[in-house]
Amino acid sequence: MKIILVGASGTMGKHLVKAFENEHEIIKAxxxxxxxxxxxxxxxxxxxxxREAGEFDxxxxxxxxxxxGSWKTLNDQTFRKGVEGKMMGQINLVxxxxxxxxxxxxxxLISGALSHDPQLxxxxxxxxxxxxxxxxxxxxxxxxxxxxxNAVSPTVIENSRQYFPYFPGDIPVTMKQxxxxxxxxxxGANTGQIIKPY
Amino acid sequence: MKIILVGASGTMGKHLVKAFENEHEIIKAxxxxxxxxxxxxxxxxxxxxxREAGEFDxxxxxxxxxxxGSWKTLNDQTFRKGVEGKMMGQINLVxxxxxxxxxxxxxxLISGALSHDPQLxxxxxxxxxxxxxxxxxxxxxxxxxxxxxNAVSPTVIENSRQYFPYFPGDIPVTMKQxxxxxxxxxxGANTGQIIKPY
Numbered sequence: 001m002k003i004i005l006v007g008a009s010g011t012m013g014k015h016l017v018k019a020f021e022n023e024h025e026i027i028k029a030x031x032x033x034x035x036x037x038x039x040x041x042x043x044x045x046x047x048x049x050x051r052e053a054g055e056f057d058x059x060x061x062x063x064x065x066x067x068x069g070s071w072k073t074l075n076d077q078t079f080r081k082g083v084e085g086k087m088m089g090q091i092n093l094v095x096x097x098x099x100x101x102x103x104x105x106x107x108x109l110i111s112g113a114l115s116h117d118p119q120l121x122x123x124x125x126x127x128x129x130x131x132x133x134x135x136x137x138x139x140x141x142x143x144x145x146x147x148x149x150n151a152v153s154p155t156v157i158e159n160s161r162q163y164f165p166y167f168p169g170d171i172p173v174t175m176k177q178x179x180x181x182x183x184x185x186x187x188g189a190n191t192g193q194i195i196k197p198y
Numbered sequence: 199m200k201i202i203l204v205g206a207s208g209t210m211g212k213h214l215v216k217a218f219e220n221e222h223e224i225i226k227a228x229x230x231x232x233x234x235x236x237x238x239x240x241x242x243x244x245x246x247x248x249r250e251a252g253e254f255d256x257x258x259x260x261x262x263x264x265x266x267g268s269w270k271t272l273n274d275q276t277f278r279k280g281v282e283g284k285m286m287g288q289i290n291l292v293x294x295x296x297x298x299x300x301x302x303x304x305x306x307l308i309s310g311a312l313s314h315d316p317q318l319x320x321x322x323x324x325x326x327x328x329x330x331x332x333x334x335x336x337x338x339x340x341x342x343x344x345x346x347x348n349a350v351s352p353t354v355i356e357n358s359r360q361y362f363p364y365f366p367g368d369i370p371v372t373m374k375q376x377x378x379x380x381x382x383x384x385x386g387a388n389t390g391q392i393i394k395p396y
Contacts, residue, residue: 043274071340076241076290083281091325092274115332118390123336127289130332131325134313138321142269192316 002027002056003186004049006040006093007063009033011159012110015175016060016182027053031063040089043096050100058106058186059097061090066125068166074123082128086110091135094149104146108185109136111153111194119166129153133194140192148191152181155198173198200225201384202251204238204291205260207231209357210308213373214258214380225251229261238287241294248298256304256384257295259288264323266364272321280326284308289333292347302344306383307334309351309392317364327351331392338390346389350379353396371396 001024007013008028017026028034029049038049040063065085067078090109097107114122115129136151143149154173156163164172181197184190199222205211206226215224226232227247234250237243238261263283265276288307295305312320313327334349341347352371354361362370379395382388 075293076286079286079289079293083286087325087329088274088277088281091277095273095277114336115328116335118332118336118339120339123333123340126332126336127285127329128332130313130328130330131285132328133332134316134324134326134328135321137314138312138316138324141316141318142321 001025001058001186003058003060004029004053004056006030006038006049006059006061007110010062012062012157012175012178015159015179016062019179027056029053040093041084043092046092046096050097053100055100055102056105057102058108059093059101060108060182060186061093062110063089064110064112064125064128065089066122066128068121068125070121071123079124079127082124086125086128087131090132094135094139098143098147101147104148106148106150106186106191107139108182109149109151111136111151113153113155113170113196115153117155121166136194137192143191148185148189150185150190150193150195152178152185152195152197154178154181154196171198199223199255199384200253201256201258202227202247202254203258203260204228204236204247205262205308208260210260210355210376213357213377214260217377225254227251238291239282241290244290244294248295251298253298253300254303255300256306257291257299258306258380258384259291260308261287262308262310262323262326263287264320264326266319266323268319269321277322277325280322284323284326285329288330292333292337296341296345299345302346304346304348304384304389305337306380307347307349309334309349311351311353311368311394313351315353319364334392335390341389346383346387348383348388348391348393350376350383350393350395352376352379352394369396
């Protein structure tokens with residue numbers, strides 16, 4: 001299977017590359033490094049990525065920039081980080097990528113428990129995740145040619161220890177659990193699902 | 199109670215004005231008519247509205263422009279209608295309005311069942327609603343001074359018959375049910391809730 005992995009150099013991306021690269025062709029895409037450089041806040045850059053990658057079977061996105069900071073720092077401007085990044089960035093990967101993906105291909109986006117289980121400092125991510133989840137359910141009934149779409153929604157992940165203090169009482173999702181979430185979406189048959197790998 | 203109603207001249211707004219105006223002071227705000235004109239896609243216009251209205255006890259928003267149209271018409275540009283309108287428009291009403299609202303005041307935004315129950319042609323609204331719901335849950339744990347926030351989430355409403363063909367099998371929410379949803383948020387004590395008035 002030919003898989004484009006957007007966010008390949010991040011904490012989640014690196015693990016998924018290792019997990020999948022022996023059995024599949026992985027096109028690593030990222031904002032700073034990878035086989036293809038892509039800025040997901042630019043529709044032109046996304047178009048260029050798909051043109052360069054050519055036909056593919058699955059897109060995995062682990063790219064989710066959002067504004068993290070106290071409620072007082074939240075305003076229209078800071079909110080845009082999550083709107084342009086995790087939300088519209090990922091939505092545009094699908095709206096544009098649908099024209100390049102093979103029949104029966106799949107899109108797997110990254111959401112997160114914050115959509116339903118908020119934490120202080122993360123309201124921007126809560127909104128972006130909620131948008132992604134609503135979009136995934138809607139896109140699933142619109143996409144044609146057997147193309148599927150899901151989102152993986154972890155809590156804080158074990159390799160992001162710097163976030164632990166912000167998620168009191170959350171049992172960290174292991175990298176293996178996270179990987180299983182993506183496996184379920186990419187290699188399973190479900191669509192329109194928010195997969196909680198825990 | 200002094201209530202600012204954004205979207206006062208719309209289908210929902212008109213009903214709520216009638217329902218509440220005998221017992222409460224209603225400041226009608228809208229993009230085309232009302233006591234105060236406001237363009238919720240402009241933070242400057244929102245600031246002006248709050249300055250003009252002065253201190254208040256509750257804000258109700260029924261303002262939710264989104265792009266309605268076939269999946270093929272959906273791209274980064276058309277998606278912005280819901281992002282700037284129903285999503286950021288309402289989020290900015292809260293981020294800005296929190297500096298003007300009285301202690302123990304409340305914000306009540308409009309969402310919709312499309313966040314979890316998609317219909318063809320409404321993916322933009324599904325995403326915007328999902329964002330609003332995630333934001334409401336997050337804002338509820340951030341707002342101080344007893345300020346509350348909820349969203350009302352109807353299915354298609356009885357006075358919007360033009361939308362009935364798009365919502366096959368959905369039992370329309372009556373205007374009275376919708377009103378009860380807003381009553382629950384504004385006059386009750388809950389916060390962070392997505393109120394389904396059906």
